[in-house]
Amino acid sequence: MTTPAPDRRPSPAVDVNKVLIEEQQTYIHEGPAGESPARARAAGAAAPGRAASGESGPSLAEVCVVACAEAWRGDGAILASPMGLIPTLGARLAQLTFSPRLLLTDGEAYLLARPDPGDRPAAGGAGRVVEGWLPYRRVFTMVAAGLRHVMMGAAQIDKFGNQNISCIGDWARPRAQLLGVRGAPGNSVNHPVSYWVPRHSRRVFVERVDVVSGIGYDRAAGLGPRAARFHELRVIVTNLAVLDFQTTDRAMRLRSVHPGVTTADVIAATGFPLAVPGGVPATRLPTAQELALIRGQLDPDGLRDQELA
Amino acid sequence: MSPDDVAGELRSGMTIGIGGWGSRRKPMALVRAILRSGLKDLEVVSYGGPDVGLLAAGGHVRRVVSGFVSLDTIALEPHFRLARQRGTVELTELDEGMLHWGLLAAAHRLPFLPIRAGLGSDVPRVNPVLRTVRSPYADGEELIAMPALRLDVALIHLNRADAAGNGQYLGPDPYFDDLFCLAAERAFVSCERIVPTAGLLESGPPQTLLVNRAMVDGVVATPGGAHFTSCVPDYGRDEPFQARYAAAAADPGEWRRFRAEYLAGGEASYQRAVRRFAESQAGVTAPTAAP
Numbered sequence: 001m002t003t004p005a006p007d008r009r010p011s012p013a014v015d016v017n018k019v020l021i022e023e024q025q026t027y028i029h030e031g032p033a034g035e036s037p038a039r040a041r042a043a044g045a046a047a048p049g050r051a052a053s054g055e056s057g058p059s060l061a062e063v064c065v066v067a068c069a070e071a072w073r074g075d076g077a078i079l080a081s082p083m084g085l086i087p088t089l090g091a092r093l094a095q096l097t098f099s100p101r102l103l104l105t106d107g108e109a110y111l112l113a114r115p116d117p118g119d120r121p122a123a124g125g126a127g128r129v130v131e132g133w134l135p136y137r138r139v140f141t142m143v144a145a146g147l148r149h150v151m152m153g154a155a156q157i158d159k160f161g162n163q164n165i166s167c168i169g170d171w172a173r174p175r176a177q178l179l180g181v182r183g184a185p186g187n188s189v190n191h192p193v194s195y196w197v198p199r200h201s202r203r204v205f206v207e208r209v210d211v212v213s214g215i216g217y218d219r220a221a222g223l224g225p226r227a228a229r230f231h232e233l234r235v236i237v238t239n240l241a242v243l244d245f246q247t248t249d250r251a252m253r254l255r256s257v258h259p260g261v262t263t264a265d266v267i268a269a270t271g272f273p274l275a276v277p278g279g280v281p282a283t284r285l286p287t288a289q290e291l292a293l294i295r296g297q298l299d300p301d302g303l304r305d306q307e308l309a
Numbered sequence: 310m311s312p313d314d315v316a317g318e319l320r321s322g323m324t325i326g327i328g329g330w331g332s333r334r335k336p337m338a339l340v341r342a343i344l345r346s347g348l349k350d351l352e353v354v355s356y357g358g359p360d361v362g363l364l365a366a367g368g369h370v371r372r373v374v375s376g377f378v379s380l381d382t383i384a385l386e387p388h389f390r391l392a393r394q395r396g397t398v399e400l401t402e403l404d405e406g407m408l409h410w411g412l413l414a415a416a417h418r419l420p421f422l423p424i425r426a427g428l429g430s431d432v433p434r435v436n437p438v439l440r441t442v443r444s445p446y447a448d449g450e451e452l453i454a455m456p457a458l459r460l461d462v463a464l465i466h467l468n469r470a471d472a473a474g475n476g477q478y479l480g481p482d483p484y485f486d487d488l489f490c491l492a493a494e495r496a497f498v499s500c501e502r503i504v505p506t507a508g509l510l511e512s513g514p515p516q517t518l519l520v521n522r523a524m525v526d527g528v529v530a531t532p533g534g535a536h537f538t539s540c541v542p543d544y545g546r547d548e549p550f551q552a553r554y555a556a557a558a559a560d561p562g563e564w565r566r567f568r569a570e571y572l573a574g575g576e577a578s579y580q581r582a583v584r585r586f587a588e589s590q591a592g593v594t595a596p597t598a599a600p
Contacts, residue, residue, distance in 0.1 A: 108481050108482065109481035109482040110481060133481075135481065135482040135483055135484070136330060136356075136405075136482060136484060136485070137409065137483070137484075137485065140405070140406045140409055143406060143426075144406070144424075144425065144426075166402065166431075167393065171402075171431070171434075171435050172396075173393075173394070173395075173396040174393055174394060175394070176394070177385070177389070177390040177393035177394055178385070179377050179379060179384065179385065180375065180376050180377035180378065180402055181376060181377075181402055181403075181404055181430065181431075181432060182376050182377045182404075182405055183376070183404060183405040183406060183426075184404070184430070185404040185407075185426050185427045185428075185429075185430035185432050186404045186405070186406040186407070186424075186425065186426025186427070188429075188430070189425050189426065189428050189429060190425060190426070211431045211435070212429075212430050212431040213430060213431070214430070215428075215429040215430050219429040219430070220429055222429065223428055223429050224451075226448065226449075226450055227425070227428055227429075227450060227451060227452075228429070230425075231429075
């Protein structure tokens with residue numbers, strides 16, 4: 001063999017996930033990097049700097065990991081497909097705790113068995129147990145069969161959950177070509193979909209998205225009850241809050257705010273009127289067991305903070 | 310056959326399907342041969358990676374048919390991005406599953422296959438040619454009628470093949486390479502190594518034999534022929550080189566230098582330049598994990 005062999009290991013799970021997140025950031029970072037006061041406060045409120053003892057309070061990233069994990073609560077033996085590091089940690093946490101039957105891939109074509117609690121990830125994935133084979137053609141079959149719940153990124157998302165990851169501007173000649181629609185159209189009409197937005201802002205939460213990739217509740221309603229029967233948007237987890245569509249008209253609703261974030265912060269960072277019930281609860285904090293799993297087993301190197309940096 | 314022989318079989322204006330996925334097991338030696346050709350106005354059907362980017366940058370492509378064009382570990386293919394933003398390529402943008410279905414329809418010689426993906430999204434808006442079809446059964450459900458994606462030629466890269474065109478993948482994912490071959494009038498397979506037919510099953514179990522000689526019209530041995538995309542277990546993606554490629558693509562001067570260094574000569578010259586790059590990397594950075 002004459003060409004270099006940089007790495008024979010299967011790519012880590014972030015391989016595929018990184019695509020959507022980076023693309024989202026590519027777009028977001030195009031404009032002036034506006035540091036939102038709410039973001040700074042949220043990051044500060046959730047005690048930063050984890051002590052080596054693991055006894056410090058939860059960081060914002062850890063609150064987000066648990067909020068993402070909650071998206072898969074109640075899901076049985078279905079494929080959890082997280083896009084992005086924090087959703088990946090969330091899905092793995094859900095599998096280790098309250099949703100043990102979830103299926104997870106290595107980001108390539110293998111399904112990995114649920115690790116034993118306490119197993120630290122070994123270098124190069126040694127010790128992992130393959131429980132199944134899921135090449136792309138079978139992923140598509142799982143999608144069509146409805147045996148999947150994906151958490152995707154969103155460069156733009158509107159009030160009814162229409163999402164855009166394709167491009168920004170006029171589709172015919174975009175101002176910024178992003179990833180393309182990828183699997184979002186099929187995902188959104190076939191199985192539950194959630195979203196992860198690491199930077200909640202008016203550039204993401206917009207009145208109208210440029211290219212509808214994943215479809216929202218208004219578009220689904222337009223298809224009629226039969227065609228839309230598998231459409232379900234669960235939650236949107238952001239760095240500020242958790243949102244859902246549990247309203248009579250299926251418009252986006254503020255479900256909970258992260259520690260240190262106010263309802264007003266979220267409203268200010270959202271580019272359309274948000275349904276805000278009286279007394280929005282705080283996003284639940286990680287339990288001691290969850291924190292131990294995140295810090296000791298799932299992400300001992302603390303990469304999770306970088307996704308919010 | 311040589312990669313240039315394969316390029317010689319193509320004609321401007323053809324619809325070419327390219328196997329692999331993103332920056333994984335792409336027939337890059339065959340793509341590089343097209344870069345050296347005068348072929349123009351190609352319609353490229355692909356789960357797109359640097360194949361699409363390079364062909365667009367070289368001015369060989371009129372239209373791309375895809376659901377994405379990505380380098381996997383680098384989210385956006387820089388050349389494709391530029392081409393779209395400058396309006397120099399046309400795009401048929403499809404859901405990933407629709408692309409699969411279009412290839413399957415073509416492989417089965419069907420005019421279309423019904424699919425749910427795409428309904429309600431802007432995919433029909435940006436593809437006004439798309440139609441829906443209503444189930445003739447009691448449910449009456451309306452679905453997208455995904456038209457067959459018929460190809461003039463398919464180009465794929467596999468780990469092993471015999472000289473007759475029986476091809477074998479040894480990595481974890483076949484991608485859609487068999488469908489690309491069946492959807493095409495003619496299919497060409499490049500591979501890391503041509504082995505005797507009797508040697509095929511020494512490398513892997515029978516289900517690794519992805520394509521057979523009825524689906525294949527020509528075989529080319531191109532060691533390193535998927536570089537810089539991955540071709541596991543023979544080699545992984547060359548991440549330092551891919552990063553070099555992406556950085557060069559972002560700057561016209563750098564891109565001229567990249568072209569002169571890597572793409573001006575034939576395949577042997579490319580592989581030599583890649584070895585030089587690997588040696589220079591070994592000198593300045595941490596080793597990229599010896600196999």
